[in-house]
Amino acid sequence: MGEVIVITSGKGGVGKTTTTANIGTGLAALGYKVVLIDTDIGLRNLDVVMGLENRIVYDLVDVTQGHCRLKQALIKDKRFDGLFLLPAAQTKDKTAVNAEDMKKLCSELEKEFDYILIDCPAGIEQGFKNAIAGAQKAIIVTTPEVSAVRDADRIIGLLEANNLKSPRLIINRIRPDMVKRGDMMNIDDMLDILAIDLMGVVPDDEYIVVSTNKGEPAVLDMNSRAGQAYRNIARRITGEEVPLINLEYEDGLLNKLKRLLGLKG
Amino acid sequence: MIDFLKSILGREPAGSKNLAKERLRLVLVHDRATVSPHLLESLKEDLIKVISNYMEIDREALDVQLNRDDDSVALVANIPVLKMKRTYQDAQV
Numbered sequence: 001m002g003e004v005i006v007i008t009s010g011k012g013g014v015g016k017t018t019t020t021a022n023i024g025t026g027l028a029a030l031g032y033k034v035v036l037i038d039t040d041i042g043l044r045n046l047d048v049v050m051g052l053e054n055r056i057v058y059d060l061v062d063v064t065q066g067h068c069r070l071k072q073a074l075i076k077d078k079r080f081d082g083l084f085l086l087p088a089a090q091t092k093d094k095t096a097v098n099a100e101d102m103k104k105l106c107s108e109l110e111k112e113f114d115y116i117l118i119d120c121p122a123g124i125e126q127g128f129k130n131a132i133a134g135a136q137k138a139i140i141v142t143t144p145e146v147s148a149v150r151d152a153d154r155i156i157g158l159l160e161a162n163n164l165k166s167p168r169l170i171i172n173r174i175r176p177d178m179v180k181r182g183d184m185m186n187i188d189d190m191l192d193i194l195a196i197d198l199m200g201v202v203p204d205d206e207y208i209v210v211s212t213n214k215g216e217p218a219v220l221d222m223n224s225r226a227g228q229a230y231r232n233i234a235r236r237i238t239g240e241e242v243p244l245i246n247l248e249y250e251d252g253l254l255n256k257l258k259r260l261l262g263l264k265g
Numbered sequence: 266m267i268d269f270l271k272s273i274l275g276r277e278p279a280g281s282k283n284l285a286k287e288r289l290r291l292v293l294v295h296d297r298a299t300v301s302p303h304l305l306e307s308l309k310e311d312l313i314k315v316i317s318n319y320m321e322i323d324r325e326a327l328d329v330q331l332n333r334d335d336d337s338v339a340l341v342a343n344i345p346v347l348k349m350k351r352t353y354q355d356a357q358v
Contacts, residue, residue: 182282
């Protein structure tokens with residue numbers, strides 16, 4: 001039986017879709033059978049982040065409304081045989097799917113896949129309700145900003161009210177330099193405020209933009225620090241204990257040189 | 266002068282994260298109190314249970330509210346006491 005995990009945040013733009021794509025690809029790279037579901041109907045994006053936008057024929061709404069069979073709508077990934085995407089519909093709105101549809105869909109997919117990752121839309125309306133309906137576990141993505149943490153707190157409350165207990169937190173786009181000088185909340189600050197368990201910390205990494213440009217998840221790039229963080233998270237999902245990546249690490253020869261020359265403290 | 270230099274460097278002495286934490290703390294007290302409307306009801310029930318061990322109170326007139334100001338939230342309870350219980354005092358002696 002597979003595990004259905006919803007990836008949610010409340011606030012938009014904190015990296016839900018990037019997180020879903022990277023964790024999913026990371027799990028597939030570990031050899032698991034994975035399906036990613038984009039539930040952001042009308043604003044689909046997981047397809048472009050995965051680089052699969054040209055392969056879409058059917059979508060989530062086609063499946064729930066019976067226009068096609070589930071298997072027909074699943075798009076196979078370019079890189080991994082065990083990785084599939086169920087894209088959102090782009091031309092319908094969020095009311096085209098309901099919570100019951102999602103429950104049925106998830107229990108169907110559970111039979112076939114080890115992990116079913118659901119990319120939740122921003123907000124707390126119907127799209128959110130749909131996304132969490134069939135989930136057994138939840139991952140909350142936040143960034144070290146007041147607005148994102150506040151929304152994460154609201155989401156935790158809503159998840160608990162919907163019987164999704166003990167969600168786990170991913171802190172995205174942390175900047176060690178800013179944390180060091182006291183201009184950004186650190187990991188403990190956020191865990192303390194939200195009172196939930198940590199799933200992982202992803203450092204701010206401009207390579208994420210490059211990887212999205214290319215449609216290739218950063219998790220596959222061995223030089224990307226965010227990629228390393230996502231690989232760790234994928235392993236933690238499988239139950240492995242993996243220590244947090246060292247955020248203090250100074251990357252690049254250039255920085256080392258600069259420090260040697262006294263240009264950098 | 267030092268403050269001036271620091272402001273030029275764009276750095277506050279304490280860093281802005283403490284401000285972020287304090288603002289979050291407050292906003293979440295407000296948010297969490299409004300998220301669950303039945304919170305006050307269940308708090309009321311618990312209060313009645315505990316207080317009834319010590320005194321007889323007027324359940325109907327009991328009033329519990331969260332008062333919100335800009336920078337603080339206070340739990341205000343008005344609980345009319347009908348009778349003090351003697352039994353508890355006796356037990357202590």
